[in-house]
Each structure stands twice: as C-alpha cells, then as structure tokens.
Amino acid sequence: MQSVVEDKSPTDSQGQFAGNMMTTQMLVIDLLDFGRKTFPQQEIVSRRLEGDIHRYTYADCWCRTGQLAHALTELGVQAGDCVATLAWNTYRHMELYYAVSGIGAVLHTVNPRLFSEQIEYIINHAEDRYVFVDLGFVDILEAIQDQLPTVRGYVILTDSATMPKTSLANALCYEELLQQQPDTFTWPRFDENSAASLCYTSGTTGHPKGVLYSHRALVLHAQATVSRALLDLQSDTVLLPMVAMYHASAWGAPYAAPLAGSKLVLPGKGMDGASMWELIKSEQVNVGLGVPTIWLTLHNYLTEQEITVTPLERVCVGGAASPIGMVRTYAERYNVYWQPIWGMTETAPLATSLPPTSALLALPKEQRYELQTTAGRAAFGVEMDIFDADDQPVAHDGTSSGELRVRGPWICSQYYKNDDLSSFPNGWLATGDIAVIDPQGYMRVVDRKKDVIKSGGEWISSLEIENIVSLHEAVNECAVVGVKHPKWDERPLLLVVLNKGMQADQATILEYLHGKIAKWWLPDAVEFVAELPKTGTGKVRKNDLRDQYFHYLSTQGKTS
Amino acid sequence: MQSVVEDKSPTDSQGQFAGNMMTTQMLVIDLLDFGRKTFPQQEIVSRRLEGDIHRYTYADCWCRTGQLAHALTELGVQAGDCVATLAWNTYRHMELYYAVSGIGAVLHTVNPRLFSEQIEYIINHAEDRYVFVDLGFVDILEAIQDQLPTVRGYVILTDSATMPKTSLANALCYEELLQQQPDTFTWPRFDENSAASLCYTSGTTGHPKGVLYSHRALVLHAQATVSRALLDLQSDTVLLPMVAMYHASAWGAPYAAPLAGSKLVLPGKGMDGASMWELIKSEQVNVGLGVPTIWLTLHNYLTEQEITVTPLERVCVGGAASPIGMVRTYAERYNVYWQPIWGMTETAPLATSLPPTSALLALPKEQRYELQTTAGRAAFGVEMDIFDADDQPVAHDGTSSGELRVRGPWICSQYYKNDDLSSFPNGWLATGDIAVIDPQGYMRVVDRKKDVIKSGGEWISSLEIENIVSLHEAVNECAVVGVKHPKWDERPLLLVVLNKGMQADQATILEYLHGKIAKWWLPDAVEFVAELPKTGTGKVRKNDLRDQYFHYLSTQGKTS
Ligand SMILES: Nc1ncnc2c1ncn2[C@@H]1O[C@H](COP(=O)(O)OP(=O)(O)OP(=O)(O)O)[C@@H](O)[C@H]1O
Ligand SMILES: Nc1ncnc2c1ncn2[C@@H]1O[C@H](COP(=O)(O)OP(=O)(O)OP(=O)(O)O)[C@@H](O)[C@H]1O
Ligand SMILES: [Mg+2]
Ligand SMILES: [Mg+2]
Structure with missing residues (x-):
C-alpha cells in the first residue's frame, strides 16, 4: 500500500501531511x-x-x-x-x-x-x-x-x-x-x-x-x-x-x-x-x-x-x-x-x-x-490585542490602554513597495490607535497615538471629552485638540459647533463637563466655530486644527 | 524606489505579483x-x-x-x-x-x-x-x-x-x-x-x-x-x-x-x-x-x-x-x-x-x-454541473439529467492513499448522483448511478416514483429498486411500509401512481413490508433490497 505519509511535520510546507482537498483558489x-x-x-x-x-x-x-x-x-x-x-x-x-x-x-x-x-x-x-x-x-x-x-x-x-x-x-x-x-x-x-x-x-x-x-x-x-x-x-x-x-x-x-x-x-x-x-x-x-x-x-x-x-x-x-x-x-x-x-x-x-x-x-x-x-x-479571522511602549501586552480590564495591534488574513503585512516595517512589529499591524479592551473582548479606541494630548507627562483622551460634550443639547459637533502650553507642554482646547438656533458659552460647557471627567482633563478654553474642517472621508482634520490653534492659549492670554 | 514587480504573471506562483497581506493560516x-x-x-x-x-x-x-x-x-x-x-x-x-x-x-x-x-x-x-x-x-x-x-x-x-x-x-x-x-x-x-x-x-x-x-x-x-x-x-x-x-x-x-x-x-x-x-x-x-x-x-x-x-x-x-x-x-x-x-x-x-x-x-x-x-x-465556494457519459455538459433545463460533478475548496480531490482517480475527472469530483439542474440553478438528484433502473435501455428514476408514493395517506415509507426481468433487463419493484393501522393493496397504490408518471415507469409489483433495512446513517439499503428481491419477479411469476 502506497503511503503519502513521508514527513509528518505539518509546519514543513514541503513534506507536510496535506489533506486531499481541491486547491480551488478564492478569487474576487x-x-x-x-x-x-x-x-x-x-x-x-x-x-x-x-x-x-x-x-x-x-x-x-x-x-x-x-x-x-x-x-x-x-x-x-x-x-x-x-x-x-x-x-x-x-x-x-x-x-x-x-x-x-x-x-x-x-x-x-x-x-x-x-x-x-x-x-x-x-x-x-x-x-x-x-x-x-x-x-x-x-x-x-x-x-x-x-x-x-x-x-x-x-x-x-x-x-x-x-x-x-x-x-x-x-x-x-x-x-x-x-x-x-x-x-x-x-x-x-x-x-x-x-x-x-x-x-x-x-x-x-x-x-x-x-x-x-x-x-x-x-x-x-x-x-x-x-x-x-x-x-x-x-x-x-x-x-x-x-x-x-x-x-x-x-x-x-x-x-x-x-x-x-x-x-x-x-x-x-x-x-x-x-x-x-x-x-x-x-x-x-x-x-x-x-x-x-x-x-x-x-x-x-x-x-x-x-x-x-x-x-x-x-x-x-x-x-x-x-x-x-x-x-x-x-x-x-x-x-x-x-x-x-x-x-x-x-x-x-x-x-x-x-x-x-x-x-x-x-x-x-x-x-x-x-x-x-x-x-x-x-470578527472571526481577526485577532487583536493591546501593547505598551515596551511591546508588552496590556491587561484586558476595560481601563488600561495600549496601542491596538491586529493580525489576520485580510490585514496588511507591509506597505506597497516600502521597506519601512515599523508599523508591523512581530507579525502584527500596529494600528496607531490607543485602545482599551474589556474582559468580554469589547474594544474601545480612546485616542489616536498622534491625537492624544500629552499634558505634564500624562495622557488626556480627546475622544472621551468629545463623547461627553456631544451629549449637550446645544452641541452639534465638537473636537478636542492639544495645543501648546508653556508649563504643561500641551493642554486641551475644545472646539464646538452649536446646533442651529442654539446658544451656549464657555462656562456652560465647562460646567457640563464638571464631575464627568478628571478635573485636570477640563479643557483650558472653549472656542465656538461655524464648522470643523473634514477630510474627504468626512473625518475631522485634527492635524489642521492643531496647526491652526497651536498658539491659541498664549495668543489669548490663557496660559496662567 | 524598490520595485516588487518583477514578474507580473499571477499564474506563476514563484514570481507572482502577490498582495501585501498577512499569511495567517485558517486552522480548525x-x-x-x-x-x-x-x-x-x-x-x-x-x-x-x-x-x-x-x-x-x-x-x-x-x-x-x-x-x-x-x-x-x-x-x-x-x-x-x-x-x-x-x-x-x-x-x-x-x-x-x-x-x-x-x-x-x-x-x-x-x-x-x-x-x-x-x-x-x-x-x-x-x-x-x-x-x-x-x-x-x-x-x-x-x-x-x-x-x-x-x-x-x-x-x-x-x-x-x-x-x-x-x-x-x-x-x-x-x-x-x-x-x-x-x-x-x-x-x-x-x-x-x-x-x-x-x-x-x-x-x-x-x-x-x-x-x-x-x-x-x-x-x-x-x-x-x-x-x-x-x-x-x-x-x-x-x-x-x-x-x-x-x-x-x-x-x-x-x-x-x-x-x-x-x-x-x-x-x-x-x-x-x-x-x-x-x-x-x-x-x-x-x-x-x-x-x-x-x-x-x-x-x-x-x-x-x-x-x-x-x-x-x-x-x-x-x-x-x-x-x-x-x-x-x-x-x-x-x-x-x-x-x-x-x-x-x-x-x-x-x-x-x-x-x-x-x-x-x-x-x-x-x-x-x-x-x-x-x-x-x-453555496458560495461550490461549483456544480451535470455531464453526460461522454463528459459533455448537459443543459440546465430542469429535465435533462446527467452525472453531478462538483468542485471547490472543501471538496475531495483524491481518496486517501488511493491511486484510483476515476471519481475525479478533469479536476471535478464525479458524485455518482444523477441530477437535473434548472435554469435558476436548483438541483435535483433524480437517482444514484448505482440505483437507477435500466429498463429496456431507458432509465427509470426510483426517487421520482418514491416521492409520489410517499404522498399516499396510507404510506409511511417506501423504496423502489430495479429487479431482474428476462425481457426488459430490469423492472421497478415497489416496497411499501404502511402507516400503523392503515390498509392498502397493490391495486390501490398503482392506481394512485396512474397518470402521475409515464406508464412504462409503473412498478411491476408492490410488496408490503414491515420495515426497510437502513444503513447506520439512516438511509435505505437499496443494495440489500436489490439482492434480496433480485429474482422476485420470476419467483412470483410476474414476468409476463
Ligand atoms: N470605531 C472607531 N472608533 C474610533 N476610531 C475609529 C473607529 N473606526 C475607525 N477609527 C479610526 O479610523 C482610522 C482608520 O481610518 P482610515 O484608514 O479610513 O484612514 P485614516 O487613518 O483616518 O487616514 P490616514 O491613515 O490615511 O491618515 C483608525 O485607525 C481609527 O483611528
Ligand atoms: N438532497 C439530496 N437528495 C438526494 N440524494 C441526496 C441528497 N443529499 C445526499 N444525497 C445522497 O447521499 C449521498 C451522500 O451520502 P454519504 O456521503 O453520507 O454516504 P453514502 O454515499 O450514502 O455512502 P457511501 O458513499 O459510503 O456508500 C449522495 O451521493 C446522494 O446520493
Ligand atoms: Mg490610518
Ligand atoms: Mg457516497
């Protein structure tokens, strides 16, 4: 009897013990x-x-x-x-x-x-x-x-x-x-x-x-x-x-x-x-x-x-x-x-x-x-985890945050014609998103690495503040960005688009935030604007806002 | 700039122009x-x-x-x-x-x-x-x-x-x-x-x-x-x-x-x-x-x-x-x-x-x-077609029948340690089922190649007869098998298990079939049995029935 079992190590793709299934390819x-x-x-x-x-x-x-x-x-x-x-x-x-x-x-x-x-x-x-x-x-x-x-x-x-x-x-x-x-x-x-x-x-x-x-x-x-x-x-x-x-x-x-x-x-x-x-x-x-x-x-x-x-x-x-x-x-x-x-x-x-x-x-x-x-x-096929700056996995406790990494068969392993593999550590895609994962596996992006506000060596999540402000009845849209501060390095600035025909001032909005976030997360200023700049895909251009408002606090004399 | 495009023929698995996606394998x-x-x-x-x-x-x-x-x-x-x-x-x-x-x-x-x-x-x-x-x-x-x-x-x-x-x-x-x-x-x-x-x-x-x-x-x-x-x-x-x-x-x-x-x-x-x-x-x-x-x-x-x-x-x-x-x-x-x-x-x-x-x-x-x-x-992933004895595709008209062949990534390409590839013609699995496919793609098995009844050089579908007989109110289960006939080679014999407490005779059942199938498909005899032999998976053992009843017509003098 002919034996197909020559090398049984299935990790060896040459001599592996393969199934007898058709090699039909999956095409678009x-x-x-x-x-x-x-x-x-x-x-x-x-x-x-x-x-x-x-x-x-x-x-x-x-x-x-x-x-x-x-x-x-x-x-x-x-x-x-x-x-x-x-x-x-x-x-x-x-x-x-x-x-x-x-x-x-x-x-x-x-x-x-x-x-x-x-x-x-x-x-x-x-x-x-x-x-x-x-x-x-x-x-x-x-x-x-x-x-x-x-x-x-x-x-x-x-x-x-x-x-x-x-x-x-x-x-x-x-x-x-x-x-x-x-x-x-x-x-x-x-x-x-x-x-x-x-x-x-x-x-x-x-x-x-x-x-x-x-x-x-x-x-x-x-x-x-x-x-x-x-x-x-x-x-x-x-x-x-x-x-x-x-x-x-x-x-x-x-x-x-x-x-x-x-x-x-x-x-x-x-x-x-x-x-x-x-x-x-x-x-x-x-x-x-x-x-x-x-x-x-x-x-x-x-x-x-x-x-x-x-x-x-x-x-x-x-x-x-x-x-x-x-x-x-x-x-x-x-x-x-x-x-x-x-x-x-x-x-x-x-x-x-x-x-x-x-x-x-x-x-x-x-x-x-x-x-x-x-x-x-x-989804089935996607594996995800969060890691700290030393590549160590972070606990899935719903509060500890780390950079989100994912892997799976529909995830990029390298940019096209690009030798820079810094976004692909150890077989993962490092997403640039900062996230928490809870014990049930629910994931929440708390910020983007590049949008996170570094205030006095600590992180402030712009997304969390935005999420709360968006609940205020007068608010149509908002964005929080880190702007220059002489002492704290960066401090949050809150930009708000009001609902048509509605009114609110800085004090009202800050009062609304009070007690809902840590005191030192409170934005240093609230600026009311007619609209927020968006990318072609409808996302707020935070980098543009940061550039535009970078010296806002010193210009407005709000750096006390 | 480094170019990964050396050989653009994607059929060449060596030099193919591959996507930059992770090679994550799908494991059970x-x-x-x-x-x-x-x-x-x-x-x-x-x-x-x-x-x-x-x-x-x-x-x-x-x-x-x-x-x-x-x-x-x-x-x-x-x-x-x-x-x-x-x-x-x-x-x-x-x-x-x-x-x-x-x-x-x-x-x-x-x-x-x-x-x-x-x-x-x-x-x-x-x-x-x-x-x-x-x-x-x-x-x-x-x-x-x-x-x-x-x-x-x-x-x-x-x-x-x-x-x-x-x-x-x-x-x-x-x-x-x-x-x-x-x-x-x-x-x-x-x-x-x-x-x-x-x-x-x-x-x-x-x-x-x-x-x-x-x-x-x-x-x-x-x-x-x-x-x-x-x-x-x-x-x-x-x-x-x-x-x-x-x-x-x-x-x-x-x-x-x-x-x-x-x-x-x-x-x-x-x-x-x-x-x-x-x-x-x-x-x-x-x-x-x-x-x-x-x-x-x-x-x-x-x-x-x-x-x-x-x-x-x-x-x-x-x-x-x-x-x-x-x-x-x-x-x-x-x-x-x-x-x-x-x-x-x-x-x-x-x-x-x-x-x-x-x-x-x-x-x-x-x-x-x-x-x-x-x-x-x-389902997506499965391709199916029907073929005649000369390997030619048969029309999907809902009436022309041929052997069903299928292919796809979860379909067998060879039996284990078995060199006989006769069930795998041209990259298909030949299923041994005789089927029709209608213009909308609905497939119906009309018989198994080995169960089909060859009467006077023509085919009789045992499944079609069974399907009709199973509708009779007195019938609990039934099976049609081809048994030996001196003139026609094979003729259909119908085996019937009646519902508990119900009665019916050969004439009633044949009368019931009358007009619903071609006249020459009418079974030559109906035999009432207490049960049908089944495989371990609950299918009727037609081969056993065929063996058991093979000489039925001559024994019963029904070969006129
Ligand atoms: N449910 C979500 N919650 C929070 N952020 C999300 C969510 N879904 C997507 N995002 C954000 O969108 C990003 C992916 O967006 P996309 O790939 O469309 O372009 P981009 O990252 O916005 O732009 P680019 O990478 O070209 O600068 C994620 O990295 C994440 O920051
Ligand atoms: N929907 C269906 N209609 C008609 N026949 C069917 C249907 N589904 C499955 N079958 C029959 O069952 C067969 C597949 O059964 P399975 O692989 O379980 O074992 P088997 O073919 O009965 O036994 P073995 O091949 O071991 O002799 C098909 O080839 C076909 O004949
Ligand atoms: Mg991106
Ligand atoms: Mg079978």
Whole structure:
C-alpha cells in the first residue's frame, strides 16, 4: 500500500501531511459570479454623475463586466498591471472593481480628495497604466497629466453624448469601449494571493502609503462582512454605502453585496442630507454605511424637515468613535440601531463590530448605548490585542490602554513597495490607535497615538471629552485638540459647533463637563466655530486644527 | 524606489505579483477559540452514554480541550498521527474534534456501524495510533484488537467510576487522562492545507475509501455552513445534530456551532423518537439536522403522542431526497420549515441548500413545497454541473439529467492513499448522483448511478416514483429498486411500509401512481413490508433490497 505519509511535520510546507482537498483558489470575480447566478434579478441602483438614477440587475452587471474585461484586454492591460479609478460610487465603478481584478490586473482606487501632488505621487508610485475617471474629476488629471509617464490613456466614465471637451491625451469614452464587446468572458484562474486592488492611506504625515490587497484577503473579508459578526447582509438588505468606493473599497460593500444578494444603492456624489434621504426613501434603504459625520448630516437634515420615520433599520458606523448622543438619537428618535465598527485601510477595512444580537437588545437601554460607543468585538479571522511602549501586552480590564495591534488574513503585512516595517512589529499591524479592551473582548479606541494630548507627562483622551460634550443639547459637533502650553507642554482646547438656533458659552460647557471627567482633563478654553474642517472621508482634520490653534492659549492670554 | 514587480504573471506562483497581506493560516482550533471568546457562556448539552444529561459552556469546553491536548502530547501523539474515535455525539467527542486537529494530528472518526472487518481495515489503513471509544463500542474493538498493529492504546470515554472491565490491552480512562492537566495549551500554527480529519465512506462496493479533510477545507466549510446560503446559524440557534459525529462530521455542526455562537445539543446515542423529543422540548431546540428517516421517526412519535406544537423552526434535511409528503407535513402540521440539503462525505459534506428566504416564503405554497423537494442551489465556494457519459455538459433545463460533478475548496480531490482517480475527472469530483439542474440553478438528484433502473435501455428514476408514493395517506415509507426481468433487463419493484393501522393493496397504490408518471415507469409489483433495512446513517439499503428481491419477479411469476 502506497503511503503519502513521508514527513509528518505539518509546519514543513514541503513534506507536510496535506489533506486531499481541491486547491480551488478564492478569487474576487467569484463573488459577482455567485451573485449573478443566485440573485440574477437583484438590483444595483446608482445616482449617476450625469444626474439621473440608473438601475440594473446583477445579471446585467455581470454582462457589462465581461464586456469591460474584453475592453481592458484590447487596451493591452495585462495581469499585474495597475489600473486607476478616480470615481464616485456608481455601477460603472463596480464594473471596474470586478473586471480589473478579474483579469488579474490591480484596481487602484485613487482618492480624488487628496492634494494634487499626492494624486500625482501615488499614480506614479503604482505605475498605473490607465486611469478611469468620473466627469467631475477630469480637470484634476488635466492639470497633472504631463507628470504621469506610466499612464497610456484616460477613460472617461460616461457615454458619447456627454463626453466632455478635454485636454487629456488619449481620452477614451467608457460606453464606447464597451459597446461592441461580447458579454461573456473566460475569466482566468490564478493564485489567490495575487494582488487584486490597491488603496493608499491619506498620508497625513509624509507620502501616502499603499495597501495592496490580495484576492484571498478580499474574499475572506467579504465573507466576514456578510456574516452576523459584522454587517449581517442578506437578500432582503437594501444597502446604501455612504462611504466612498475610492476609500477602503466602500468598506467592501461592492464585494459583500453580491455574496449576500443584497440590493446595492450607490449614491454617486450625492453625500448631502437631501440626496441621501431621497435615495433612502425611494429605494427603501434599510442598512446604511458611513462615518459618524454622515449620520450627523442625515440627522440635521431630517430635523430640519421634521422627519422621524425612515425605512432604515441599522446604520453601521466606523472610521471614528461613536458619540453616545448619536447612538441615543438614532435609537429613540428614529428607531434605528447604531452599529459601531472599527477598521482601517490597512484592515481591508472591517475588523470589529457590535451586531444587534438578541442578548444585546435585552440589556437595559443605557447599558446597551454604552456598549454601542465601543467598537465591539473582533470578527472571526481577526485577532487583536493591546501593547505598551515596551511591546508588552496590556491587561484586558476595560481601563488600561495600549496601542491596538491586529493580525489576520485580510490585514496588511507591509506597505506597497516600502521597506519601512515599523508599523508591523512581530507579525502584527500596529494600528496607531490607543485602545482599551474589556474582559468580554469589547474594544474601545480612546485616542489616536498622534491625537492624544500629552499634558505634564500624562495622557488626556480627546475622544472621551468629545463623547461627553456631544451629549449637550446645544452641541452639534465638537473636537478636542492639544495645543501648546508653556508649563504643561500641551493642554486641551475644545472646539464646538452649536446646533442651529442654539446658544451656549464657555462656562456652560465647562460646567457640563464638571464631575464627568478628571478635573485636570477640563479643557483650558472653549472656542465656538461655524464648522470643523473634514477630510474627504468626512473625518475631522485634527492635524489642521492643531496647526491652526497651536498658539491659541498664549495668543489669548490663557496660559496662567 | 524598490520595485516588487518583477514578474507580473499571477499564474506563476514563484514570481507572482502577490498582495501585501498577512499569511495567517485558517486552522480548525480558531473556530472554538472564537466561540469561547465571543460566546463563553453559550452551552453544549449532551446526553451522555452514562445515561444522564451533561451541560457545560464553550469556555469550559475550551479548557478541557486544552487539557486533552496536553494528554495527547503525553501519550506521544505527534503532528500527522491519526487518532481514531468510535463515539456518539457528546461533548467528549467534541473535545477530541478540536484537540486532535489542534495539535496537528488527524482525527479519524470511525463509523461503528460498519462491519467489523471494515473497521479493522480502515483503522489499519489510517494507521491509527490511539482509539478513543464510547462505552457501548468497547466490545467491537476487543474482538479485533489483535489485528490492529498500529494502535498503541485505547481510551475509554468515561470516568473512573464507570470504567468497564475490558480485555483491551492498554485501556485508559478519558477523565483520568485529563484530570491533572493544565487547561491552557499553546496551540501550534501550521499550514492550513495540513490534514485535520479523516472519514471513510461506507464502501457499499469494495473497501471503504478515506476522505482526508484539510484545516482550510473545514474552516471554509464552517463559514459556508453558518451563512444564510446553508444552515444560517446564529447565537439564538439551538442546534440538534441528529447526524452522527462519526459520519461526515455531523455535517460540520461541531465546527460551525462555535463560529455562530449557537447552543449545541448533542443527542448521544438517543436516535429514537422519544429521546429526540425529550431534548427538543427541554432544550428548546429550534434547528435540527438529519436525514429524512430521522424526521419520519420524529413525526411517527409525535403522531403517536398527539403532539403538534414544537419549538422547532427548521429541520435541515440531507443525505437523501426530500419527499414532498414530509415537506408538507412539517409545514402544515408542525409549522416547521423543511430545508433540503445536498452533500456527501466527499464534500465535507454540505454543498447545496434551499434556505427560507422571504422571496421563497412569498411563493404559492405548492410551488414552494415543490422547490423544497429539490436540493436547492450551490453555496458560495461550490461549483456544480451535470455531464453526460461522454463528459459533455448537459443543459440546465430542469429535465435533462446527467452525472453531478462538483468542485471547490472543501471538496475531495483524491481518496486517501488511493491511486484510483476515476471519481475525479478533469479536476471535478464525479458524485455518482444523477441530477437535473434548472435554469435558476436548483438541483435535483433524480437517482444514484448505482440505483437507477435500466429498463429496456431507458432509465427509470426510483426517487421520482418514491416521492409520489410517499404522498399516499396510507404510506409511511417506501423504496423502489430495479429487479431482474428476462425481457426488459430490469423492472421497478415497489416496497411499501404502511402507516400503523392503515390498509392498502397493490391495486390501490398503482392506481394512485396512474397518470402521475409515464406508464412504462409503473412498478411491476408492490410488496408490503414491515420495515426497510437502513444503513447506520439512516438511509435505505437499496443494495440489500436489490439482492434480496433480485429474482422476485420470476419467483412470483410476474414476468409476463
Ligand atoms: N470605531 C472607531 N472608533 C474610533 N476610531 C475609529 C473607529 N473606526 C475607525 N477609527 C479610526 O479610523 C482610522 C482608520 O481610518 P482610515 O484608514 O479610513 O484612514 P485614516 O487613518 O483616518 O487616514 P490616514 O491613515 O490615511 O491618515 C483608525 O485607525 C481609527 O483611528
Ligand atoms: N438532497 C439530496 N437528495 C438526494 N440524494 C441526496 C441528497 N443529499 C445526499 N444525497 C445522497 O447521499 C449521498 C451522500 O451520502 P454519504 O456521503 O453520507 O454516504 P453514502 O454515499 O450514502 O455512502 P457511501 O458513499 O459510503 O456508500 C449522495 O451521493 C446522494 O446520493
Ligand atoms: Mg490610518
Ligand atoms: Mg457516497
């Protein structure tokens, strides 16, 4: 009898005792293939850049994705080539997600909100061959095209009728490219560890850094996303990703939706309250994805319109901490479950969440809201822990904080073409977030390493102060930043945007904080502002605020 | 700037353009680790062989699994070694599932219902080092121990108080082995393609054949199992696997339950109606897993007891075709959704199902029942197609039949230590099932290749006839087999078990079939029997029936 057991050490990948299972690879194209086979009539609805609403089915999407694959092949795009997009959330961008990765090329989603030097830098760093661009972003490329030597052509995401005049060399029309192509394509099979897509962080310090996702990572991430531990998507879900497809793949929604058979509602560039609400109402959206600011925008709009009844059941909220005021407002005013999420570009991006299990919903209201301001627990596949400055693990006691580190099959192990491994100690990704983990595994980001306020050698958590201030009825938004202080090094400054028509002064706000935080955490000053500066993804630009207000205390003579 | 792009061909696994993602491997132990971290207080309830009900939590299970890993290590079990079990569904078997695979060894679940020569054959073929055995199966091993040269010892799954007298050489007591061990274990990390467990088919022809599952296959299968496309398990689910852990891993329930956080109810050897119902009622089981015969057993018991109200919401039914009569009975009498499943030992085992989506539940009743007699559609990860005798694909028109072939990451690519690749043509597993697939992708097994009746060069589907006969009010169970006929080669013989206290004769039954199938499909005879012979997994032994009744027509003078 023939024996396959030669070397039984399973750590030895050569002579290991392997199972007798097929080596079928997990590829991104399989997700759409499953969706179009299992839910062919499910819809993808898009607000187009042309202004109208477009709707088609997964079956249609599959055919056009096949056409696009033929077009890419004709353009000479090969396996391993990078293809860039500068585009909002629409069906055409979705087609690019699947066709580019499907032929073995790499989809590079460029964030059009980066500075133009950064856009130039990352297109060159990625060595993009083609750029597919939305109508509104053509001018960005016109200005830098002479500095983009690797780019062979620009494809404008529109049809002949609406092709703009452009100075772009070799400008092509997306719909014309697809028109004559056959709608079936023989998708190649290849190693699941191959690169599928590329996304750069915004690079608040230094050059943006690229995260190169593999097919394996994206498929496993999509399966986790669909599961009850994260977004819990199903064929009844009508999903509105109010997060951009140019940033962290819209949290993977384009990959997860076909797997779940969910209806996908793509908002185009309509990120304002009115546009958002229009789609929610007309498409009966029941699950939304977005940063807290987006849900604040929606809340402000609904308040203005005196609307409290919505088809929404859940909003899934990440990218920043969940303020308890918003958690409560969404629960009590709109009957919507606010589902916190934690993740980052480097984690594909979803890693933790707090799904509305019946055990959670059975808790007393206030206890539940409190939990909803954490980031929840790690999904299957993600391991997380917190470490001190000496790389020692910190206790999971809910109060001791340390830098959050994560690892798992959809977590970045190195930045693209970058030898600096300082963010990847001992096989972990060091996230730059300061967090606590409680004995039940609930994680809470208490600050970012770079935002934490160092006052007299001790740390003050800006997030904790913001969370409390956001509960004050007059407060719409707020931010706490560390500003220069001659004696304490840094002290907290609180910036507040008031609700429309509401009044409050420094004394009221400080009084409100009194007793809720340590006395020495109390901000040295409160400044009322009309708005807070935001990144393209809707996050408060704390670095800008810090720069702007750095000498605030001395200028205002508040350094006593 | 350093370039990692040297060879862009992603099919070249050496120089491929790989993503920058962590190489974290998917291992079986991670499933239980997730369960004990995320749902530490969730319960595992077992009917023990000792007779009582045992309950503990995932947290407890984790600790004892750690102790068992230490014990196995002390026994000298090494990575790659095979460890056999002859055991029913209990928490101790669950501990073995995780500890054996967790240390890198291979769990060989032996089916105690095999003939003793087959048990001897497979233990030797697998080269098992230890056998862990339930109280009731000790005698099986006593009889063959002299023929088992690779086995170093036998561990009896009980405590000192109930240790039986045994002639087994080197007999150890499970609870004694665990007692002094520390309850934390440092689980090794290794290649996910390593073998994790081994299960032999029953070998109705020739020797049983081994299916060697990898960690990767079992983890991906568990994720698919938990998903809405298959079993849709969640933390509210109370799952009763009425399928044996010694056969196809109880359909993966021990792996899937911790991932979903479901309560797991393990029936021990209590496969009868009364024992089953006792657990369903006391533990408030809402999802059951089992072959059709099991649900017939339960139905017969409930009818006897005049019970119609149960906590069950779904029964997931595979291993044999779903008779429409049972689908209807469970819906209308018990308000339970009968969820069909298709799979086999070679597919880990789950591959297709028909989950109760709201779209399905919205269909007219009769149309839905009809769909529930199919095997549903393929889960994400499983590709399936049907082929004719010349390896050509057969149309998916719902009527043309061909041999079903499947492929995917949890599907067998070769039998263990077996060079015969005839069941694995062109990278597929040829299942031996004859099936049709309709344009929507719903698959229906119309027969097994070996059970199909060849009459005058044409095929008669035994399953289709059985499905109709099972609807007759007097019929409890039935089977159709092909028996010898001088002119037509084979003709169908129908065997019927009547409901208690009911009457029917051959003419009534044939009359009932009349007009519902082609005239030449009508069985040549109907034989009324007290019961049908079943395999250890509850399937009708058609080969035995065929042998027994092969000359029936000539003996009875019915060959005109
Ligand atoms: N639930 C959460 N609570 C608190 N902070 C969160 C949460 N989810 C995400 N974040 C913050 O968002 C970060 C990830 O954001 P993302 O990757 O989208 O870009 P960025 O880190 O804001 O920008 P860049 O890295 O490009 O400067 C996390 O590191 C964390 O600081
Ligand atoms: N939904 C279903 N409809 C019809 N038949 C089914 C269904 N599910 C499973 N089966 C049958 O069960 C078979 C798989 O069973 P399993 O692997 O448990 O052992 P077996 O094939 O009965 O025994 P062995 O291969 O050891 O002789 C399938 O090949 C198929 O014939
Ligand atoms: Mg970041
Ligand atoms: Mg079989």
